[in-house]
Amino acid sequence: xxxxxxxxxxxxxxxxxxxxxxxxxxxxxxxxxxxxxxxxxxxxxxxxxxxxxxxxxxxxxxxxxxxxxxxxxxxxxxx
Numbered sequence: 267x268x269x270x271x272x273x274x275x276x277x278x279x280x281x282x283x284x285x286x287x288x289x290x291x292x293x294x295x296x297x298x299x300x301x302x303x304x305x306x307x308x309x310x311x312x313x314x315x316x317x318x319x320x321x322x323x324x325x326x327x328x329x330x331x332x333x334x335x336x337x338x339x340x341x342x343x344x345x
Contacts, residue, residue: 279299
């Protein structure tokens, strides 16, 4: 997945998002409040659906790795 920053639109937060290339409408968002030590990973299946927390970690790298695993799991469930 290609991660992009959205921190400029979210004051006080570090925010990155990625769209699932294999399933239209699926989006992953990693967010950390500046000054707080952990990242939260959110997911939604459609643009109209609210984001759901699916993971929390100490590093952005861990969140990105979990998003890749989650994407693989969703793909396996839909086969």
